[in-house]
Amino acid sequence: MTAPPYDPTADGGLQEQFVEQWRDAAYGCFSSGHKFCREVCPVMQVTRNENHTPTAFHANIVAMEQGNLTVADVADDYVHCTQCGACELRCPNTLFTGDFYRNRTQTVKVVKAMRALAVQSGIEQPNWKRWVEATIDAKSEPVLDVPVSQENVARWSEGLGLPIGGETILFVDCEAAFYRTSVSRSTAQLLQLAGVDFGLMREQWCCGGPAAEMGYTDAARQLADHNVADWRSYGAKRIITLDPHDYISFTEDYVEYFRPDYEFEIVHITELVAELIRDGALTLTQPIERVVTYHDPCRLNKRKGIHASPREILRAIPGLEFRDVDHVTPWSYCSGGGGGLPIEKPEITAEISRRRLARAKELEVDTLVSACVWSERPLAAAGDEQGIDVRDLMELVAESAGLDPRGVHGAAGPQQEVPA
């Protein structure tokens, strides 16, 4: 299928502006030509289709500048990305002279921008469209067949007596609030046990990150505006995230939306819990008799460089045999759960998770521990196939701290259908 040539008058110059913004960054990749990104890309490893490579994502912009391609020609290719950031790390331009020239290859931003251009140009992916519409409608992502609604957004915390508002807020991701509530209950009770004062939001809406990742910038901004207003209404200063995707939204997207007036300290739970254990505020006494390895969530390790604190926590759990690999080898690993991929291309997500579990199996472990609730659904499905239990780090920490957090950790199953 071939789209007609680009007519700049037809889209109000949208594509022209996009090319103008990204052309030199794209040339930085195009002209390097190394393609070292390709074999670490989790999607490319599965599809082996050069259209889905980070180099293609940049080269397309050069071709658009020449008038050879339009957004319609390439929109589907850009669906094939989990926004894990491995390509950026592996790029020689980033690795060797990036610091000096303040240059970082920004493929994730390019993918988000191209997806946004597609949406603005009226080229929408049907499942993403429905997903974002349902999110705006219910204010939370349509993660499951359980009622996803404002009335239920804090139901996971029943019986915990958590206050509303305060200086420190625990932001509970949609998947953790509705699907894998054992993660949110474990986290909340650990913080209570350690004496951390915190509250929940008056009205928590989706962080907006997934909408932004799928190219729906207006929807993302609408959700972000609400959340920041909610935080400000009781003078919140510090936001604790338990999901790495939220951590990205609050430390990257929100900063762009609200700067220079963005006053919040954003803390990821693994950093905080490692500190609480180090300071003696949390004592892990109950042995966990498991042989585990750790899945570095892409948004923690590859995108934020957070790989030490989860390992520190695992090593503090008595009874646990932790078979670690370095944090660089897993640059090429992923669950496939990010960037909206499981919503449009669930079969690719499933295969990426399958390969991740196969790596774990080589280490002869019985459990794969993650620290990203979005990764845990596809990983658990693959784990069921391969006889490996998939647990969240906070679930194990809570157990070792002697807590009985209850909550469900959602039965592994196929990604849920998006309501039509």
Next chain:
Amino acid sequence: MTTFVAIRDTVVDKLRAILGDESVLTGKAARYNRTRVPAPFPVHRWAEYVPDLVVLPRTAEQVSEVVKLANRERIPVVPRAGGTGLNDGALPLKRGIVVDIKRMNQIKEVDLVDRTVTVGPGINMLKLNEELRKHNVMFPDDPASYPCSLVGGRIGTSGWSLIGGRYGHTRDLVISFQIVLPTGEIIEVGDGGGRKIRKSSSGFQLKHLFMGHQGTLGIVTEATLELVPRPEMEFAAFFHYPSYTAAWESTGALAKSGLASLGGVVLFDEYKLRYLRRDDEAYIPRPDHVRAVVATALYGTRDEVEPAARRIMRIGRESGGTYLGDEISSGDWASRHDRYATPLHGRLDTGEVVPMSWHCEDASINYSQLPAVMEKWHAITARYAEKTGILDDWGMFAYTNGAYKPWGDYLTEIDIGIWEQQLSDDNWPDWVACKREIAQVALDHGGSITACHGATREGDAELIPVEMGGGFDVMMKIKAALDPNNIMNPGKYELDRAYGLDEKVFR
């Protein structure tokens, strides 16, 4: 006279029947992204080199059926592996079908007894070695593109390895392979027969005929590769010198050491040091009297490498070198795949920073000729840089070139930055002329115009008949015999002449 016809819908239907719908790509993005390779091509004329469609086969039988169909229909076929070549091997000059073999990336057999691994041609060496590590063996083909190039492309270009002095280069490390001929037959080639036999005197040595064929003689669909023990020890040493001449003399002394564990010796010239130091003090933060650098690396068992390292250090120092220290030696050698050409250092004469594309021109040059060739290449580059205003001399390397006997000739490279955004019909001929003059210097000094990239592109290709002499007539006869309809990567290597065509390589 062979002529090509546009691909008809019926052909597309037949391809879908062979491969399945999902493995026949006709979209524009798929085709544009199978056109370019890292080496600069006339990017301003990108649209002229776009293939008609792309297929993603999974088996040799599918490749064979595609080639048979193309041969019947007289459609050009261009195989594509990693598309990381520094030449135009994978660039479809005459449109047609690109056969992208990336999905043929299986490890089919690891034989730890007879020490081979059999793979599909779409596998990458880094990925292969990740799997082989658990058996404590490796496939030691180590080009600069180690993290991204694929075995099929290594065979297609007859690649060169950074540690080839110790372990050999691609031709030494690929024991045998399966290839689909231009008429669709699937054959196995080695030294003689025997998929795992390294040395034979049976018949013609067909492996060497097809090694470096640049897609003009068929499509490799499986390869049986050498396994070597993972080295117990790696030792790298970098030395600096007050002049290129001093470094060149030291390079000769190190290369002739006779140490079996010597992976290679690399000579960085004064231009390369100046380039690497542009703005960026991270690279070799040394005073101005550091003008040239030589790097060496040893691989093998501890019993071999420890005494060899002492000897290398002694030779390096006695031949005028000053050791650059453990940090630079081990660190820079470890980053050898990524380090030495970054577009971010690109500069115009005025000092303006522009996004420049890395082009690397290579040749095989005897040791005795290196200083003269170095001077001539820089002079040519300076002349065209001034004339075009879009070129930038990024310096030269010379690497030991021979497998196991790394002293007689050198893979010699000049890196040239090109501001591709400014390429046009006006300055493209200047660039081609620059390349051709560089290649001619190699011939004038008794060398070969390429050690590992291949010479299929304009500026090189027209000199292949000159370099090969009477051998080029043999090449044409072989090409015409194996590929009667000139469907395999037509237009490359001036081989169209075998069919009475006298077209320029680039239209």
